[in-house]
Amino acid sequence: MIEESELDLLLNDLLEIYGYDFTHYARASLKRRINRLWSLDKFPSFAELRYRVKSDPSYIKRFVEELTVNVTEMFRDPQFYKTLRTDVLTTLSAKPFIRIWHAGCSTGEEVFSMAILLKETNLLHKSILYATDLNPEVLEAARKGIFAMAPMKQYSENYILSGGTNDFSTYYTAQYGFVKFNEDLAEKMVFSTHNLVSDRSFNEFDLILCRNVLIYFDKPLQERVLTLFNDSLGTLSYLALGSKETLKFSSIQSQFKQLDGEKIWRKVG
Incomplete structure (x- = not known):
């Protein structure tokens, strides 16, 4: 499970390296989605996850997609x-x-x-x-x-x-x-x-x-x-x-x- 201090590091990386600002997104929701990605992609540690985010621009596509919720349907409600x-x-x-x-x-x-x-x-x-x-x-x-x-x-x-x-x-x-x-x-x-x-x-x-x-x-x-x-x-x-x-x-x-x-x-x- 990602810690608050680790989340801050990750959000800062996303902003400084790629220009994505998630710092004002609801924290509980962000943590839930990052934990899901951590589990799905089988990172052994937070350090491994952070390294991938910082060093692999192709992975950012997947990462941002997981953080931005894309649940929709036609004529919803x-x-x-x-x-x-x-x-x-x-x-x-x-x-x-x-x-x-x-x-x-x-x-x-x-x-x-x-x-x-x-x-x-x-x-x-x-x-x-x-x-x-x-x-x-x-x-x-x-x-x-x-x-x-x-x-x-x-x-x-x-x-x-x-x-x-x-x-x-x-x-x-x-x-x-x-x-x-x-x-x-x-x-x-x-x-x-x-x-x-x-x-x-x-x-x-x-x-x-x-x-x-x-x-x-x-x-x-x-x-x-x-x-x-x-x-x-x-x-x-x-x-x-x-x-x-x-x-x-x-x-x-x-x-x-x-x-x-x-x-x-x-x-x-």
């Missing part, structure tokens, strides 16, 4: 997507152009879910979806729009529960246990690395989605990221967070009004 469809997108439809930011997009399932919503509400043609993540490996997977076939039944059920009325399979082609989503969905997506810990805002958005990312940050980093989102949203734009995340007790709370029953807030001030 269908009621959330139903609210996006009926309340948020109908309001944004009056805009001449719609900018959406998926922060911490992981492998892209939620970005493609949003593209499908936009297509079905006839808004995709005047929208652009910026999808960002700290991890370039997962971004590369997202950019391809290729996913395993196995979860498609669950995704289809989520899609129907979210208010979808089409045959979900019309949005992709299946082959050899994988599916590739249609090119017209991906045409409106821009994938790029972005570090919520250290990078600044890069545009003004009408909707920002960052779901189940903040729960892995400590309170000061949560506050920094929420301020970044606030700076990136125009008045009457929307911010969507994960089921266990909130604007309560944050410095930006007074500027937002929550939609009934959902983790979606509208910027009103």
